[in-house]
Amino acid sequence: MKVLIVYAHPERRSLNGAINDFTVQRLRDNGHDVQVSDLYVMNWKAPLDANDVRERSGEAPFHASLDSKHAFENGLQSRDIEIEQDKLRWADTLILQFPMWWFSMPAIMKGWVERVYAYGFGYGVGEHSDTHWGDRYGEGAMAGKRAMIVVTTGGWESHYGPRGINGPIDDILFPIQHGVLFYPGFDVLPPFVVYQSGKMDDARLNETREALGQRLDRLWDDTPIAFRKQNRGDYAIPQLTLRDELAAGRTGFGAHID
Ligand SMILES: Cc1cc2nc3c(=O)[nH]c(=O)nc-3n(C[C@H](O)[C@H](O)[C@H](O)COP(=O)(O)OP(=O)(O)OC[C@H]3O[C@@H](n4cnc5c(N)ncnc54)[C@H](O)[C@@H]3O)c2cc1C
Numbered sequence: 001m002k003v004l005i006v007y008a009h010p011e012r013r014s015l016n017g018a019i020n021d022f023t024v025q026r027l028r029d030n031g032h033d034v035q036v037s038d039l040y041v042m043n044w045k046a047p048l049d050a051n052d053v054r055e056r057s058g059e060a061p062f063h064a065s066l067d068s069k070h071a072f073e074n075g076l077q078s079r080d081i082e083i084e085q086d087k088l089r090w091a092d093t094l095i096l097q098f099p100m101w102w103f104s105m106p107a108i109m110k111g112w113v114e115r116v117y118a119y120g121f122g123y124g125v126g127e128h129s130d131t132h133w134g135d136r137y138g139e140g141a142m143a144g145k146r147a148m149i150v151v152t153t154g155g156w157e158s159h160y161g162p163r164g165i166n167g168p169i170d171d172i173l174f175p176i177q178h179g180v181l182f183y184p185g186f187d188v189l190p191p192f193v194v195y196q197s198g199k200m201d202d203a204r205l206n207e208t209r210e211a212l213g214q215r216l217d218r219l220w221d222d223t224p225i226a227f228r229k230q231n232r233g234d235y236a237i238p239q240l241t242l243r244d245e246l247a248a249g250r251t252g253f254g255a256h257i258d
Contacts, residue, residue, distance in 0.1 A: 001032045001220060004091035008039045008098045008109040015152055015197055015205075016099055022209050023095065023150065026216045035087055039108045045080065046111025052078045069119035077118060084116040088142070093219055094186065096176070097150040099197070103172055113180050122184045130238045137178075138229030140185035146219065147186035149173060150194075150212070157195040169193055174253040178227055187224035189215075226258040234258075 005023060009016035020036070027034045037044075045051075050062040053071040071077040077085075088094065098105045105113075117123060126135025135143075151173070153160065160169040170177075173191055181188045192215050194200075194208055215222070228234040234246055247255040 001092045002090055003027050003032050003034050003093045003095060003219070004037065004087050005034065005095045005097055006037045006039065006109065006112060008106045008112075010040045015194070015200055016097065018205065019150065019152070019194070019208070019212065020097055022212065023097070023216060026213050030217065035091070037084060037087065037112070039112060042080075044108055044112060045115070046108045048111065048114045052081060052115055054078060065119045065124070069124060072118040072120040078115075081115050081118065084112065085118070085121055088116070092145055094142075094145065094147040094181075095150055096147070096181075098152075100151050100153045100155075100172075103166070105176060117180075117184065125184070133230065133237055133240060135185070136183050136230060138182060138185065138227065139231060140183070142181075143185035145186050146189060146224065147181040148189040148215075148219070149176060149181075149191040151191060152194040152197040154198055155195065157193075160193075160195065171253050177225065178253070178256065182225075182227045188227065189219070189222050189224055228256050228258050 005020065007016070007020050009020070011017065020038075024034050024036060048064060050056055050058070050067065053067050054076045056062075056067070056071075056076070068077075096105065096109065098109055101107075104110070113122075121141055123136065123140075124134065125140045126132065128134050134140075155164075155166050158164055159166045160172065162168055166172065169191070177188045177191065192212055200208075228242070228246075230240070233243075235242055242255055
């Protein structure tokens with residue numbers, strides 16, 4: 001298997017650095033090809049802006065999605081974006097690894113998503129009409145590939161439990177798992193979460209490595225989260241609301257899991 005790890009942490013001698021080293025080693029020991037996009041080391045440019053388009057005249061107003069479409073279709077994207085898109089084409093599996101910062105991914109990783117997921121690549125794929133609202137949510141350029149989040153949190157597991165004050169972890173991660181990953185077509189595996197990272201010691205780190213190692217060994221066998229596919233009949237189109245008879249009476253994120 002070919003695994004791309006997109007990794008965001010500013011310090012290699014950190015818990016995330018140790019987890020990243022372990023992940024790469026375990027996957028290679030299992031015979032997989034691994035590439036790591038270490039965003040801080042790459043000095044990844046996070047803001048999406050007009051500099052992302054080569055040979056752009058400064059006269060027309062910059063439009064984030066239309067300029068992206070034009071650049072993607074005409075080979076005018078900034079080179080760093082093209083390189084990351086090629087890595088995604090190459091990979092069978094994507095791992096996003098990051099510390100949870102303000103209930104999401106660090107800004108540098110959000111900038112990777114915004115810039116690499118170009119119009120025509122990450123979104124705007126397939127027919128868009130009143131009967132087919134694009135190839136997305138289970139279809140798209142990443143269909144057939146798998147993805148998984150590896151995240152560390154300061155908060156305890158109970159803080160992210162069903163009645164925890166932070167909100168359930170599945171809800172916190174929904175915009176990434178359903179939005180960033182399922183939207184362009186990935187099959188999304190359950191996340192690997194390291195809670196209460198401030199209480200890490202050698203013994204706990206060993207337990208964490210053991211548990212993560214088992215997940216990495218089953219990357220291709222584990223069952224993905226059963227997010228409902230947009231174009232399988234569960235949703236009315238073009239309203240894109242879940243049909244009344246499915247998950248009757250339920251609303252919110254959980255209703256979109258079969
Ligand atoms: C801007 C910001 C926003 C945040 N927002 C949130 C949030 O919304 N929700 C939330 O839950 N948390 C939040 N946090 C906390 C954050 O998630 C944690 O600080 C982070 O997950 C810890 O990961 P790290 O790699 O930086 O750990 P580190 O700080 O590097 O290490 C954590 C612990 O692991 C130990 N350790 C590190 N490396 C090793 C090693 N090689 N071997 C053994 N032990 C080791 C360290 O001694 C330390 O005790 C936030 C933090 C910041 C800075």
